[in-house]
Amino acid sequence: MLIDHPLLGLRDSSEFIYMGDAKLLNRPNWKSKNSKTKFIDYGYLRKNPAGVHKELWYHEQGDRSWLVVTRNTVTHEILKVELARYLKRKANAK
Amino acid sequence: MAKLVLKIEKPLNGYTKVINKIKIAEYQFDSLISLAIPLNSQRKCKLNFQKSLGNPMPNIENSIINKSGILGFRIGLDLLFICNPSYSSFAKKTVPVLKQAFYITDQTGGWCGVVVDGDRVIEMLERICPLNLSLKIFAIGNVKRTVMDHLNVIIFRQTEKKFILFSPSSSSGSFLKSIEISSRNI
Structure with missing residues (x-):
């Protein structure tokens, strides 16, 4: 499987490590209401869809960047690859 | 003794x-050091790199070889390596200047x-x-x-x-x- 890194181009998936559902980027605020329930959801509950899924991949044997890969888990087709740092900064700026 | x-x-x-x-x-090689660019310091690091090595800071996955034969390459948005192949005044003169902008780790060994x-x-x-x-x-x-x-x-x-x-x-x-x-x- 090849992952089209936004900065480095097509790279073999053997250079990456799969780090789970991209919902891990959205850590709940510990001060918020029901934070305990939200952290249980954040830590343990996953949708695990058969279809389009946003995933975190770490380019360990590369530039050490974190990517959000939108992948179809049924066909393995990669639909989109984005740098997690940019997505997070964009979300924080809102 | x-x-x-x-x-x-x-x-x-x-x-x-x-x-x-x-x-x-x-x-x-004599020494190999890594340079990390601190957050929001791209511009400062670019100027410092040019001042210390005499070449512009390379883009990602590109390299420079300066007139003393020092090889510099960038492998990520905020990570570079510098490899000095010969014994010289690199550690005494160039590294202290680089330290003014970059986080530096000696990785020679x-x-x-x-x-x-x-x-x-x-x-x-x-x-x-x-x-x-x-x-x-x-x-x-x-x-x-x-x-x-x-x-x-x-x-x-x-x-x-x-x-x-x-x-x-x-x-x-x-x-x-x-x-x-x-x-x-x-």
Whole structure:
């Protein structure tokens, strides 16, 4: 499987490590209401869809960047690859 | 009291061999340091890099060789390496200037270098390296971090058929074995 890194181009998936559902980027605020329930959801509950899924991949044997890969888990087709740092900064700026 | 003299030992003891017309030799260097760019300091680091090494800071996966032969390459948005191949005033003069902008880590003992050179070098590398090594994609002066077998490697293309490979010195023996076997099997 090849992952089209936004900065480095097509790279073999053997250079990456799969780090789970991209919902891990959205850590709940510990001060918020029901934070305990939200952290249980954040830590343990996953949708695990058969279809389009946003995933975190770490380019360990590369530039050490974190990517959000939108992948179809049924066909393995990669639909989109984005740098997690940019997505997070964009979300924080809102 | 006996006078002690410290002697540098290279990870591969100056290894040199030719297999299937591919010359494999240890790339010996005096020092290898990593430079990390602090958050929001790109501009300051660019100016500092130019001031210390006399060349503009390379783009991602590109390199520079300055007039003293110092090799600098960038493998990520905020990570660069500088390899100084010869004994010089680098540590005393250049490093203190770089420290004014970058976070610096001395990694000299952590890496070993291997030069592979020859007409069939691409055939040898294709067996162990997942990168596309065609000149259009991986041009002269390009550098990438990748894996060869299961080992972490930084690959630098010096000429069309000459590459310098850097791999952790702790696994240098396994890395060399992997290169030797691939060279024999082409």
